[in-house]
Amino acid sequence: MANMIKSEKIWMNGEFVAWDDAKVHVLSHVLHYGSSVFEGIRAYSTRNGTAIFRLGEHIERLMNSAKIYRMKSQFSAEQIERACLETVAVNGLKECYIRPLVYRGYAHVGVNPVGTPIDTMIAAYPWGKYLGDDALTKGVAVKIGTWARMAPNTLPALAKAGGNYLNSQLLKLEAIEDGYAEAIALDTHGLVSEGSGENLFAVVKGELVTPPVSSSILAGITRASVLRLARDLGYNVREAPIPRELLYIADELFFSGTAVEVTPITSVDRVVVASGERGPVTKAIQDAFFGIVTGDLPDRYGWLTPVPQGAAKRK
Numbered sequence: 116m117a118n119m120i121k122s123e124k125i126w127m128n129g130e131f132v133a134w135d136d137a138k139v140h141v142l143s144h145v146l147h148y149g150s151s152v153f154e155g156i157r158a159y160s161t162r163n164g165t166a167i168f169r170l171g172e173h174i175e176r177l178m179n180s181a182k183i184y185r186m187k188s189q190f191s192a193e194q195i196e197r198a199c200l201e202t203v204a205v206n207g208l209k210e211c212y213i214r215p216l217v218y219r220g221y222a223h224v225g226v227n228p229v230g231t232p233i234d235t236m237i238a239a240y241p242w243g244k245y246l247g248d249d250a251l252t253k254g255v256a257v258k259i260g261t262w263a264r265m266a267p268n269t270l271p272a273l274a275k276a277g278g279n280y281l282n283s284q285l286l287k288l289e290a291i292e293d294g295y296a297e298a299i300a301l302d303t304h305g306l307v308s309e310g311s312g313e314n315l316f317a318v319v320k321g322e323l324v325t326p327p328v329s330s331s332i333l334a335g336i337t338r339a340s341v342l343r344l345a346r347d348l349g350y351n352v353r354e355a356p357i358p359r360e361l362l363y364i365a366d367e368l369f370f371s372g373t374a375v376e377v378t379p380i381t382s383v384d385r386v387v388v389a390s391g392e393r394g395p396v397t398k399a400i401q402d403a404f405f406g407i408v409t410g411d412l413p414d415r416y417g418w419l420t421p422v423p424q425g426a427a428k429r430k
């Protein structure tokens with residue numbers, strides 16, 4: 116993996132600081148205990164200028180993740196939304212990934228989080244295709260990971276929390292070491308959950324099926340968008356438990372997520388899915404999704420928040 120492309124400034128607790136100066140103390144609670152909640156958001160260069168995809172929903176999820184862990188940001192949802200827009204603008208980015216993070220900062224070491232400051236940061240930087248340049252058209256080969264997703268009474272999957280990504284890292288490392296682009300986790304009941312950083316859809320006899328929130332998934336915003344687009348394209352959609360072997364015999368499979376967007380899966384455990392090529396339903400969903408984020412199709416759901424032009428000048 117290439118190193119990340121820096122931008123100029125990072126927003127930290129209400130102020131812009133230079134990228135290289137955006138640091139935390141090594142005894143910050145978050146470093147020792149994984150105590151952070153975050154979002155991954157994309158801004159797209161649309162026909163009508165740069166716009167952020169489903170900003171309100173992402174920040175709502177951030178606030179909910181923080182609530183689950185009793186973390187009170189000093190900033191309101193509205194302030195964080197505005198700060199995301201400003202961070203994109205200030206860095207003069209046309210298209211980027213936005214990473215807001217709310218975390219327990221530096222006060223004391225010890226599991227007990229009571230009394231740690233709650234810090235908030237937002238970075239924006241270019242990020243290309245998550246699973247490789249060809250992934251969107253050619254699809255990716257995945258395996259079922261040997262690590263299960265966390266059980267519902269261990270760590271809350273609906274919170275997008277830093278600590279959850281230790282499980283994701285085990286899955287991802289295993290996938291890469293074994294020569295796959297990604298791993299899909301089962302839940303602790305043995306049913307399909309999600310990828311290390313993506314939700315999953317199967318197309319079975321023309322119908323879209325995706326695991327329910329009770330399968331230890333993150334309730335993806337792209338997932339919700341796909342459900343909406345698919346319904347409006349006239350497909351039946353279902354949130355239903357998925358057994359592993361259904362993945363082998365499905366007509367199509369694809370991932371959804373902010374980073375991964377809508378990416379076809381062409382094999383699971385080296386079992387080729389249908390023809391082994393991107394399927395027509397996946398293509399139709401991609402066309403609808405990318406149509407909106409490029410501005411080629413009207414933003415009929417109000418999913419895009421324009422980045423104010425003037426804000427870029429306030430450096």
Ligand code: PPE
Nearest residue numbers: 155311312313314333335336337372373374
């Ligand atoms: N499940 C997980 C575990 C997950 O991390 C993501 C997003 C999703 C589902 C899809 O959610 P949504 O983006 O709201 O559609 N993963 C983020 C982080 C990836 C990373 O490597 O970091 C992302 O896609 O931004």
